[in-house]
Amino acid sequence: MAAQAPTAPADVYAEVQHFYARQMRYLDSGEAETWARTFTEDGSFAPPSLPEPVRGRAALTAGARGTAAGLADAQEQHRHWVGMLTVTPSDDGSLTAESQVSIVAVPRGGPARLHLVCVCRDVLVREDGELLVRERVVTRDDRP
Amino acid sequence: MAAQAPTAPADVYAEVQHFYARQMRYLDSGEAETWARTFTEDGSFAPPSLPEPVRGRAALTAGARGTAAGLADAQEQHRHWVGMLTVTPSDDGSLTAESQVSIVAVPRGGPARLHLVCVCRDVLVREDGELLVRERVVTRDDRP
Amino acid sequence: MAAQAPTAPADVYAEVQHFYARQMRYLDSGEAETWARTFTEDGSFAPPSLPEPVRGRAALTAGARGTAAGLADAQEQHRHWVGMLTVTPSDDGSLTAESQVSIVAVPRGGPARLHLVCVCRDVLVREDGELLVRERVVTRDDRP
Numbered sequence: 290m291a292a293q294a295p296t297a298p299a300d301v302y303a304e305v306q307h308f309y310a311r312q313m314r315y316l317d318s319g320e321a322e323t324w325a326r327t328f329t330e331d332g333s334f335a336p337p338s339l340p341e342p343v344r345g346r347a348a349l350t351a352g353a354r355g356t357a358a359g360l361a362d363a364q365e366q367h368r369h370w371v372g373m374l375t376v377t378p379s380d381d382g383s384l385t386a387e388s389q390v391s392i393v394a395v396p397r398g399g400p401a402r403l404h405l406v407c408v409c410r411d412v413l414v415r416e417d418g419e420l421l422v423r424e425r426v427v428t429r430d431d432r433p
Numbered sequence: 434m435a436a437q438a439p440t441a442p443a444d445v446y447a448e449v450q451h452f453y454a455r456q457m458r459y460l461d462s463g464e465a466e467t468w469a470r471t472f473t474e475d476g477s478f479a480p481p482s483l484p485e486p487v488r489g490r491a492a493l494t495a496g497a498r499g500t501a502a503g504l505a506d507a508q509e510q511h512r513h514w515v516g517m518l519t520v521t522p523s524d525d526g527s528l529t530a531e532s533q534v535s536i537v538a539v540p541r542g543g544p545a546r547l548h549l550v551c552v553c554r555d556v557l558v559r560e561d562g563e564l565l566v567r568e569r570v571v572t573r574d575d576r577p
Numbered sequence: 578m579a580a581q582a583p584t585a586p587a588d589v590y591a592e593v594q595h596f597y598a599r600q601m602r603y604l605d606s607g608e609a610e611t612w613a614r615t616f617t618e619d620g621s622f623a624p625p626s627l628p629e630p631v632r633g634r635a636a637l638t639a640g641a642r643g644t645a646a647g648l649a650d651a652q653e654q655h656r657h658w659v660g661m662l663t664v665t666p667s668d669d670g671s672l673t674a675e676s677q678v679s680i681v682a683v684p685r686g687g688p689a690r691l692h693l694v695c696v697c698r699d700v701l702v703r704e705d706g707e708l709l710v711r712e713r714v715v716t717r718d719d720r721p
Contacts, residue, residue, distance in 0.1 A: 299591040303443035310517040310532075366574045368533055368550055370516050372658050373598040388598075389656055391681065391689075393535065393550050399575035401535075401550045406656055406681050406689045430654040431687035447587035454661040454676075510718040512677055512694055514660050537679065537694055543719035545679075545694045 297376035297384060305376050305386055305413065308420045313369035319357035325349035328422045329414060337407065337429040364397040367404065383423065384413040390427070406430045441520035441528060449520050449530055449557065452564045457513035463501035469493035472566045473558060481551065481573040508541040511548065527567065528557040534571070550574045585664035585672060593664045593674055593701065596708045601657035607645035613637035616710045617702060625695065625717040652685040655692065671711065672701040678715070694718045 297305070308327070315324035325346040328334065334349060335342035343352050360367055374388040387410050394404040412424040441449070452471070459468035469490040472478065478493060479486035487496050504511055518532040531554050538548040556568040585593070596615070603612035613634040616622065622637060623630035631640050648655055662676040675698050682692040700712040 296592070296595045299443040299447070299587040302591040302594070303446040303587070304440070306446070307440045307519055310519045313517060314519075366550075368517075368574065370533065370535075372516065372660065373601060373656075375595055375598045375602075389658065391658075393547065395550050395574035397575060399549075401547050401575065403547055403681065403689050403691055405687075406654075406683050430656065430683035431685060431689065443587040443591070447590040448584070450590070451584045451663055454663045457661060458663075510694075512661075512718065514677065514679075516660065537691065539694050539718035541719060543693075545691050545719065547691055 294377045297378055301378070301384070302374075302376055304420065305384065306374065308413070309371040309374070309386075309388070312422075313371060316353060316356075317367055317369060319353075319361070321350045321353035321357060322346075324353050328425075329416065332422050332424065334422070334425045334427075336427050337432060366395045366397075368393045368395065371409070382415070384411075384420075386411040386413055438521045441522055445522075445528070446518075446520050448564065449528065450518065452557070453515040453518070453530075453532070456566075457515060460497060460500075461510070461512050463497075463505070465494045465497035465501060466490075468497050472569075473560065476566050476568065478566070478569045478571075480571050481576060486570075510539045510541075512537045512539065515553070526559070528555075528564075530555040530557055582665045585666055589666070589672070590662075590664050592708065593672065594662065596701070597659040597662070597674075597676070600710075601659060604641060604644075605654070605656050607641075607649070609638045609641035609645060610634075612641050616713075617704065620710050620712065622710070622713045622715075624715050625720060630714075654683045654685075656681045656683065659697070670703070672699075672708075674699040674701055 312324065312327045315327065328346060328349055331345055332349065333342040333344045343349055370391040370393065371388045372391070374386060377385045379385060387408070390407045390409045392404040393401055395401040407427050407429050410426045411422050413420050414423045456468065456471045459471065472490060472493055475489055476493065477486040477488045487493055514535040514537065515532045516535070518530060521529045523529060531552070534551045534553045535547060536549040537545055539545040551574065552572050554570045555566050557564050558567045600612065600615045603615065616634060616637055619633055620637065621630040621632045631637055658679040658681065659676045660679070662674060665673045667673060675696070678695045678697045680692040681689055683689040695715050695717050698714045699710050701708050702711045
């Protein structure tokens with residue numbers, strides 16, 4: 290079969306899996322500032338709902354706070370599920386991480402429902418030993 | 434960013450992923466006694482549906498048998514999906530494993546539906562080389 | 578507890594997780610021929626919808642092309658989610674990989690829905706360093 294891009298070794302793969310579990314937990318718990326610190330200082334996040342990427346931790350924090358406030362008002366818990374993850378090292382030391390992300394919405398009293406399915410493409414870099422997102426591009430499967 | 438608790442190395446992380454895949458397979462297949470043996474002899478399981486934790490393998494087996502019988506009567510297959518897993522070693526050699534768990538229900542003839550979304554916090558210990566659950570606390574997202 | 582079959586080490590487990598992420602991405606992107614090349618030349622795929630397994634890359638390509646064309650007509654994106662994976666090495670060097678697979682369907686304009694839940698049992702072999710499926714058997718939870 291065609292030569293494939295080499296994938297990250299097991300220790301890096303496990304580290305990235307941990308990274309996403311924690312990062313999404315911060316987001317879904319409304320820990321906006323801690324979530325924003327999983328991006329680099331000038332990290333960008335291009336969500337499907339905005340015409341321009343959100344850039345920098347202050348803007349990322351504000352965005353996550355707004356989302357958390359909206360969910361609190363709606364008495365709804367969101368849970369992000371990252372799966373089908375590939376991690377590919379680049380020559381410059383960064384990692385390209387591609388995954389599918391499902392968002393499940395759980396209103397108080399239930400029932401849970403599948404809210405959205407996205408594809409997430411991250412460039413991850415290491416600063417002081419920690420993985421951080423330098424660039425995130427998310428596309429929605431229902432909006433081609 | 435804030436210092437994070439160290440996470441388990443890749444070999445332990447893979448072992449815990451295998452552990453959950455097998456444990457949930459036993460439960461969803463109605464192998465109640467085998468499932469109960471994935472807990473320590475005095476292991477406890479605090480599900481969101483009960484006021485007190487279930488303690489010990491005999492009680493765990495009985496509980497899983499009851500659940501399996503109810504599902505068989507309803508001709509419904511449940512599948513547990515564990516995801517967004519973090520595994521953190523403690524000084525005493527135990528592991529704290531935190532995850533999201535979705536339960537998908539599939540009635541005979543379909544269609545499948547998302548039944549429940551939970552958060553699972555386990556303390557895992559090793560006995561004779563095997564990982565076992567010493568303590569499990571499960572909370573449901575729809576019941577704050 | 579009962580002795581369990583040994584599971585694959587972390588590096589193989591990570592490799593198999595990458596394998597599925599890529600393989601399902603090919604399928605869901607309609608890259609039928611690339612998908613078929615993730616099977617051995619004479620690889621077989623026994624889906625729940627057919628009385629006999631599909632055998633060989635030409636037949637696998639044709640099948641995946643047909644599925645992709647149907648989804649394109651319906652303006653629907655499918656996403657396969659592989660989870661709860663166990664990988665067990667055999668004496669002959671092959672790997673038995675067992676997993677749950679959810680298929681999520683996303684129509685243009687949404688909303689996403691849980692389409693199917695299956696169990697997948699693969700025999701994986703290595704050729705020229707690459708993992709390939711030699712035999713796949715898929716069963717659906719709604720059709721006992």
